[in-house]
Amino acid sequence: MTIPDTPGGDSLGLNAGIVPGATVPVATYPDYASAQRAVDFLSDNQFPVERTAIVGTDLRLVEKVLGRVTIARAALNGAAGGAWFGLFIGLLFGIFSDGGWLGVLLFGLLIGALWGAVFGAIAHAMTGGRRDFSSASTLTAGQYAVTVDAEVADQARQALTRLV
Incomplete structure (x- = not known):
């Protein structure tokens, strides 16, 4: 987990500054399960999770070949x-x-x-x-950012520092 300490900027290019209604990343995770666990932790600690989002970045398409047709x-x-x-x-x-x-x-x-x-x-x-082949495609992300509304970003960062 990575928690950015800059209140307005981020390294993901998701927000250029604190703007009313804007979202900022408060933590990044290498997999979706960890990001989901962080949002669940915020929910358990009475954080307004309706103001959060999980954003996948560094997307890639993986096509698995299933067989010959x-x-x-x-x-x-x-x-x-x-x-x-x-x-x-x-x-x-x-x-x-x-x-x-x-x-x-x-x-x-x-x-x-x-x-x-x-x-x-x-x-x-x-x-x-x-x-002449069949396949199944999946979209995967390289990392997942938990973003929140800029007005509650500090509250979310403080709560996530207690996540073990």
Whole structure:
């Protein structure tokens, strides 16, 4: 934890001086859990936490590659999405049918899965192999600053010095 001692300025570029309604950082932490713990500590000590924020800085995007996507896998993924849509449409039609709602529901599910597979395969084939993998992206911060309204910054700094 780092607690800036300058009342108006900061090294994060979050505030250039004490301006009514402005926020200033009172502490920085290497991870979100520590910043959250600091705000919880302020709350436990009757600090007006509605005047605080946790600000992540030094942001970076991390994309984890999950696996290869083939036309067959794209078709399977399309079938799964289409099946859910077909199930929904089948449910709507089934509600308003005179009888055999289960048959209508299953027919909607099968038709949705079939068309989803077709469109999934076609969509993947049209990419020409430019994106033959699936991935998941996360946004992470290098550090987290606890900021408060400038009027209560000294009170927050004093409270956080007691945080062990």
